[in-house]
Amino acid sequence: MSVIAAFYGGKSILITGATGFLGKVLMEKLFRTSPDLKVIYILVRPKAGQTLQQRVFQILNSKLFEKVKEVCPNVHEKIRAIYADLSQNDFAISKEDMQELLSCTNIIFHCAATVRFDDTLRHAVQLNVTATRQLLLMASQMPKLEAFIHISTAYSNCNLKHIDEVIYPCPVEPKKIIDSLEWLDDAIIEEIAPKLIRDWPNIYTYTKALGEMVVQQESRNLNIAIIRPSIVGATWQEPFPGWVDNINGPNGLIIAAGKGFLRALKATPKAVADLIPVDTVVNLMLAVGWYTAVHRPKSTLVYHSTSGNLNPCNWHKMGVQVLATFEKIPLERAFRRPYANFTSNNFTSQYWNAVSHQAPAIIYDCYLRLTGRKPRMTKVMNQILRTASMLEYFLNRSWEWSTYNTEMLMSELSPEDQRVFNFDVRQLNWLEYIENYVLGVKKYLLKEDMAGIPEAKQHLKRLRNIHYLFNTALFLIVWRLLIARSQMARNVWFFIVSFCYKFLSYFRASSTLKV
Ligand SMILES: CCCCCCCCCCCCCCCCCCCCCCCC(=O)SCCNC(=O)CCNC(=O)[C@H](O)C(C)(C)COP(=O)(O)OP(=O)(O)OC[C@H]1O[C@@H](n2cnc3c(N)ncnc32)[C@H](O)[C@@H]1OP(=O)(O)O
Numbered sequence: 001m002s003v004i005a006a007f008y009g010g011k012s013i014l015i016t017g018a019t020g021f022l023g024k025v026l027m028e029k030l031f032r033t034s035p036d037l038k039v040i041y042i043l044v045r046p047k048a049g050q051t052l053q054q055r056v057f058q059i060l061n062s063k064l065f066e067k068v069k070e071v072c073p074n075v076h077e078k079i080r081a082i083y084a085d086l087s088q089n090d091f092a093i094s095k096e097d098m099q100e101l102l103s104c105t106n107i108i109f110h111c112a113a114t115v116r117f118d119d120t121l122r123h124a125v126q127l128n129v130t131a132t133r134q135l136l137l138m139a140s141q142m143p144k145l146e147a148f149i150h151i152s153t154a155y156s157n158c159n160l161k162h163i164d165e166v167i168y169p170c171p172v173e174p175k176k177i178i179d180s181l182e183w184l185d186d187a188i189i190e191e192i193a194p195k196l197i198r199d200w201p202n203i204y205t206y207t208k209a210l211g212e213m214v215v216q217q218e219s220r221n222l223n224i225a226i227i228r229p230s231i232v233g234a235t236w237q238e239p240f241p242g243w244v245d246n247i248n249g250p251n252g253l254i255i256a257a258g259k260g261f262l263r264a265l266k267a268t269p270k271a272v273a274d275l276i277p278v279d280t281v282v283n284l285m286l287a288v289g290w291y292t293a294v295h296r297p298k299s300t301l302v303y304h305s306t307s308g309n310l311n312p313c314n315w316h317k318m319g320v321q322v323l324a325t326f327e328k329i330p331l332e333r334a335f336r337r338p339y340a341n342f343t344s345n346n347f348t349s350q351y352w353n354a355v356s357h358q359a360p361a362i363i364y365d366c367y368l369r370l371t372g373r374k375p376r377m378t379k380v381m382n383q384i385l386r387t388a389s390m391l392e393y394f395l396n397r398s399w400e401w402s403t404y405n406t407e408m409l410m411s412e413l414s415p416e417d418q419r420v421f422n423f424d425v426r427q428l429n430w431l432e433y434i435e436n437y438v439l440g441v442k443k444y445l446l447k448e449d450m451a452g453i454p455e456a457k458q459h460l461k462r463l464r465n466i467h468y469l470f471n472t473a474l475f476l477i478v479w480r481l482l483i484a485r486s487q488m489a490r491n492v493w494f495f496i497v498s499f500c501y502k503f504l505s506y507f508r509a510s511s512t513l514k515v
């Protein structure tokens with residue numbers, strides 16, 4: 001019997017960010033392995049015209065939860081969605097709900113955050129810093145609380161090269177920033193933001209670092225742990241391989257590559273691609289929740305959920321495998337044939353952007369205009385290039401994350417828990433994982449039917465023929481223009497033609513002799 005699974009039995013668990021990528025996989029695993037847990041409270045806001053109940057219903061009826069329904073048929077009775085907006089004071093939670101949360105919660109998993117790299121400083125601080133402080137304050141009033149697990153990111157200290165499992169101080173006190181945002185107006189905040197974030201690449205990573213500092217400062221006598229995942233990818237094994245449901249991080253780029261929009265990327269081929277499957281992160285979270293509650297470490301422990309130092313993969317290997325998978329299982333209605341060109345050189349990258357991205361988009365838009373349709377490809381391409389440029393920082397650097405605490409925890413688990421809550425990334429076979437990942441993007445994110453693969457392959461063949469035809473026509477036009485204008489080109493042309501003629505004559509003569 002799994003000790004960790006038994007630990008969560010009968011518990012009341014509070015999850016923030018449960019409607020997000022990590023949160024859904026966390027809930028799924030909890031219900032599947034500890035169906036006898038008491039209740040999962042989730043803090044949810046209405047979104048995109050959906051009420052709280054509709055959002056929960058949609059999650060529970062998704063493919064991700066199919067296995068859960070078998071082991072925990074009354075799962076819908078065990079989820080209690082509480083109206084909350086984490087950017088509001090007291091999270092806008094009603095008095096009755098707050099009372100219930102304060103008196104019943106045993107474990108907190110704080111996943112909610114804004115993960116947009118370009119969010120405003122005000123909103124990112126509200127979500128990633130102030131809300132964390134507010135939640136810690138609530139936690140300190142929970143008499144039954146056993147553990148508070150805060151999800152940060154491995155990139156919260158990406159201004160350093162070697163990162164230990166410790167909380168690093170930030171140059172400016174989080175409290176000072178929170179206070180000043182109260183009276184500064186938005187225009188001034190956006191003006192000072194670049195100066196505040198210094199050598200952090202974006203507001204997201206900076207505010208996640210501030211969030212960690214807040215955890216350290218406001219921990220009081222709570223049992224707290226921080227988990228820092230690197231780039232969270234599709235599921236590796238559970239509940240099934242390749243599940244993914246948003247376009248963040250690698251997912252959007254994989255789609256853009258598969259559809260043939262993105263054919264070159266400013267990335268260092270040998271740089272470590274520190275991806276970590278979402279189920280691995282969730283297993284670590286649950287193990288940390290158990291360890292923190294039962295062993296009550298004296299200080300706040302930080303756990304890295306990264307792959308680079310235990311089982312490294314690089315962008316080149318990843319790109320090659322992504323393309324190899326698209327050969328076998330292409331995406332439908334591609335714009336061009338998938339191709340990957342990684343370069344870390346500025347000039348080459350700009351050249352590829354012009355030739356491989358902007359020029360085809362402009363040509364296609366001309367074609368749309370000529371056929372009476374609305375041009376759209378240049379806009380799509382600019383959006384993709386903007387996204388790629390936001391990720392460039394992470395594609396051209398490698399970091400070393402130490403994993404002493406994570407490895408220590410692994411050794412503390414029973415063999416059964418090591419199996420059920422496996423977070424040992426050394427067992428991951430990258431080629432298999434990437435293939436399932438790409439397949440998952442096609443099936444679960446794009447919702448493409450596998451029956452459409454022959455047609456998608458046929459479409460790629462047509463694109464290849466168009467490509468050859470276009471290149472040949474282009475070559476002939478350029479050559480014709482050159483010959484018309486330059487004596488040297490004419491000389492080269494006559495030399496090639498006479499050489500080919502002589503070669504053919506010789507070949508014909510020698511084959512006649514043999515006969
Ligand atoms: C040769 C080339 C191809 C190679 C082929 C092989 C592939 C190789 C392997 C794959 C490469 C993988 C590279 C991964 C690099 C990942 C680095 C990640 C770094 C991690 C840092 C820390 C990790 C974390 O802690 S948190 C999670 C990370 N957070 C994010 O990823 C959020 C990033 N997104 C944003 O900040 C915004 O969306 C932004 C700024 C990129 C765009 O904002 P904007 O307001 O302009 O647009 P949106 O309204 O959001 O969307 C408009 C439009 O764009 C589409 N879109 C959005 N995001 C992406 C995306 N990531 N990729 C592609 N497309 C995206 C979105 O769907 C919208 O489309 P519509 O049609 O208009 O709806």
Ligand SMILES: NC(=O)C1=CN([C@@H]2O[C@H](COP(=O)(O)OP(=O)(O)OC[C@H]3O[C@@H](n4cnc5c(N)ncnc54)[C@H](OP(=O)(O)O)[C@@H]3O)[C@@H](O)[C@H]2O)C=CC1
Pocket residue numbers: 016017018019020021022023043044045047084085086087110111112113114115127151152153154208228229230231232233246248249
């Ligand atoms: N994905 C990744 O690659 C990585 C993620 N992380 C960390 O993991 C955690 C989870 O990330 P992930 O699941 O990918 O992110 P998602 O963007 O998928 O989920 C974010 C969650 O936060 C909730 N949320 C945001 N704003 C509010 C608000 N005002 N009130 C209530 N809820 C809100 C969202 O709710 P709603 O559905 O209503 O928007 C959603 O449930 C974050 O802390 C992130 O920093 C760390 C490293 C990598």
